[in-house]
Amino acid sequence: MKSITFNLPPLKERQAVSASAYCQDRDCAVSALPHGLHNAVPAVRGLRPVNAPVLAAPLGLASPLSANTFTFTLSRVGAVGAAGAGAVLGGVAMVSPAPVSAAALRLQRKLLPDLATAPEESCEYRDQYSIGDEQNPKSGCSRFCELFHGVAFSNDVSMRVGTISSLLGPTGHYERMSFWTHFLGAFVFAAYAIVRQIIVRHDVQLADGLTSAAAWTISAVFLTSSLYHCTAPDLNFAMVTRVLDYAAIYIGITVTTTADIAVATRGFVHVPAQTIADLPASAVILIVFFVWRRSRLPGESTWTKHEITSRSKDGCLLGRGLFSYGHRDLAHIQMRQSTSLLLFGAYFMIVPAAMEVLGHGVARVVLALQVSAFVTVALGMAIDRVFEFPDGNLVEGSMTCLACPNTCGAVLNSHALWHLVAMVSAGLTVASREYALAYS
Numbered sequence: 001m002k003s004i005t006f007n008l009p010p011l012k013e014r015q016a017v018s019a020s021a022y023c024q025d026r027d028c029a030v031s032a033l034p035h036g037l038h039n040a041v042p043a044v045r046g047l048r049p050v051n052a053p054v055l056a057a058p059l060g061l062a063s064p065l066s067a068n069t070f071t072f073t074l075s076r077v078g079a080v081g082a083a084g085a086g087a088v089l090g091g092v093a094m095v096s097p098a099p100v101s102a103a104a105l106r107l108q109r110k111l112l113p114d115l116a117t118a119p120e121e122s123c124e125y126r127d128q129y130s131i132g133d134e135q136n137p138k139s140g141c142s143r144f145c146e147l148f149h150g151v152a153f154s155n156d157v158s159m160r161v162g163t164i165s166s167l168l169g170p171t172g173h174y175e176r177m178s179f180w181t182h183f184l185g186a187f188v189f190a191a192y193a194i195v196r197q198i199i200v201r202h203d204v205q206l207a208d209g210l211t212s213a214a215a216w217t218i219s220a221v222f223l224t225s226s227l228y229h230c231t232a233p234d235l236n237f238a239m240v241t242r243v244l245d246y247a248a249i250y251i252g253i254t255v256t257t258t259a260d261i262a263v264a265t266r267g268f269v270h271v272p273a274q275t276i277a278d279l280p281a282s283a284v285i286l287i288v289f290f291v292w293r294r295s296r297l298p299g300e301s302t303w304t305k306h307e308i309t310s311r312s313k314d315g316c317l318l319g320r321g322l323f324s325y326g327h328r329d330l331a332h333i334q335m336r337q338s339t340s341l342l343l344f345g346a347y348f349m350i351v352p353a354a355m356e357v358l359g360h361g362v363a364r365v366v367l368a369l370q371v372s373a374f375v376t377v378a379l380g381m382a383i384d385r386v387f388e389f390p391d392g393n394l395v396e397g398s399m400t401c402l403a404c405p406n407t408c409g410a411v412l413n414s415h416a417l418w419h420l421v422a423m424v425s426a427g428l429t430v431a432s433r434e435y436a437l438a439y440s
Contacts, residue, residue, distance in 0.1 A: 126162035129174055129324050131155055131233045146325050146435070147237065151230040152176045154409070167322065167394060172409025174324045177416035179229040185423045186222035189215055192430070206267035210259035211433050218426050221252035225419070232326055239299050242327050246336065247287045253343045254283040256429055260347045260370070263436045264354035264363075271353075279346055286339055293332065302327040322413055337381065345374055362439045369432035375424045382422030384414045 047138050131150035132138060138146050150156075154171040157164075164170050193215035200208060228245040231237035258279055265271050307323045329336050347370055355363045389416045393399040403411035410416075 031199060056244075095391035106238075124162045125323075126157055126160050126164055127323070128155060128157050128165055128168055128172065129233055131173075133159075140296075143234065144231065144237065147234055148230045151179050151233070167400070167403040167405060167411045169405030169409045172405060172411070174322060174411075174413065175229045176230050176408070176410035177412055178419055179226050180410070181416050181419040181423070182222040182229070183226040185426075186219045187421070188423075189222065189426070193219060207259070207262045207437060210255070210262045211437065214256040214259040214433070215247035215430070216428075217252045217255040223246045224248035233325070235299050235303050235325075235327075236326055239294065243291055243294050246290060249340060250283040250286050250343065253340065254279045256426075257343065257347050260429065260433060261350050263433050264350055264366070265357055267370075269357070271350075275350075279343060282339075282343060290332075290336070299327070302330060304328050322411070323393055337385075341378065341381075344377060348374075356437055362436060366432045367434045369428050369435070373428035373432070374429065376421055376425040380418045380425070383421065388414050390414065390417070 049092070062126070132143070132146050137143075151173050155173045156171060158170070168174070193212060196215055197212055200212070216401065224241075224245050225248070228241040229239070229242045258276070261276075262268055268276055303325060305323065305325050351363075351367060354366065358366060390399050390402060390412070394402065394413070405411075
């Protein structure tokens with residue numbers, strides 16, 4: 001839209017012009033009524049005249065500009081509406097949960113592109129996710145050791161520009177808590193498997209043998225997850241370790257659920273072979289598919305960043321501390337998540353058999369533990385992928401007690417919290433198996 005320029009003469013001149021143009025009756029009292037209504041309303045007698053409203057000179061009565069004339073130009077009228085909408089979106093971003101806040105800020109940047117390019121020198125956070133010196137890159141075992149040390153212990157970013165994250169500290173890393181939580185889980189379940197095989201002497205029975213195998217498998221799953229998280233900052237390493245991580249998850253769910261079915265049916269008594277083979281066959285198909293998918297897609301096509309874009313009260317973007325890169329499933333993310341849940345929930349198809357074989361008293365306890373484990377997993381996935389809790393609170397400056405920037409250099413982000421939830425779920429399935437074996 002073209003610019004519109006308004007030239008307003010001084011107040012006294014405008015009042016005089018307004019009075020002479022609109023009020024020819026010497027007895028009329030200049031009121032604040034619009035001109036269209038003025039002639040239709042009788043003059044108000046006996047009242048003191050009031051000042052005429054500040055009106056622009058009518059067309060054809062232009063007056064020369066004086067030194068006191070107020071001149072302004074209104075251009076890009078559409079920008080006024082955009083600015084108002086941008087302000088509203090900024091307010092929404094301040095009070096909304098992380099997903100809504102991120103969407104509001106993205107729309108705000110589209111309406112007000114100048115906002116996205118405005119310099120924020122004091123708010124420009126340092127890249128603390130990348131590991132190593134780009135000028136002196138390493139490869140092979142040296143690169144793996146560099147990644148392991150940077151994620152697990154100390155990531156030196158002293159040569160990089162920007163503000164250090166108040167959530168991670170000078171040597172912290174986004175993946176550190178995720179690495180250590182599942183490394184701890186691998187240690188705990190390995191210790192459980194060892195103790196179980198020492199105490200339980202009758203592993204020759206199929207149900208007991210699969211229960212011990214499930215314990216070792218859970219430990220291996222957590223260890224594989226730790227391996228992935230310590231190599232996640234590297235595009236090439238992560239292409240391999242991420243596939244290993246999800247293959248381990250499918251294998252772990254298959255072994256543990258098969259062990260649950262064996263316990264519930266006292267070693268697959270009268271269970272059709274097809275029912276036993278369903279889970280392993282499904283897991284193999286899924287693993288083959290995702291390995292094939294990984295081989296067909298270049299790493300750059302799936303390597304994307306993830307950043308919480310909420311802003312603190314002072315306007316600074318604190319998401320740099322919770323900034324990460326990773327390989328995404330893109331169009332197949334729903335497939336991967338739903339198939340994992342379906343494999344995990346396969347146990348519930350044999351609930352009638354468990355009721356009949358274990359007895360209603362024992363089966364109720366076993367089923368309650370299994371349902372609790374399933375609900376816990378679903379809740380953990382929602383926390384990590386949907387609610388992104390507590391990431392939204394952390395970047396806005398609250399719940400900072402979950403970070404230890406000056407000691408461990410880690411923060412309990414949503415994915416690390418999901419790791420803890422997954423450990424609780426695995427513990428519930430272990431309790432259900434051991435209870436069934438002890439009281440059936």
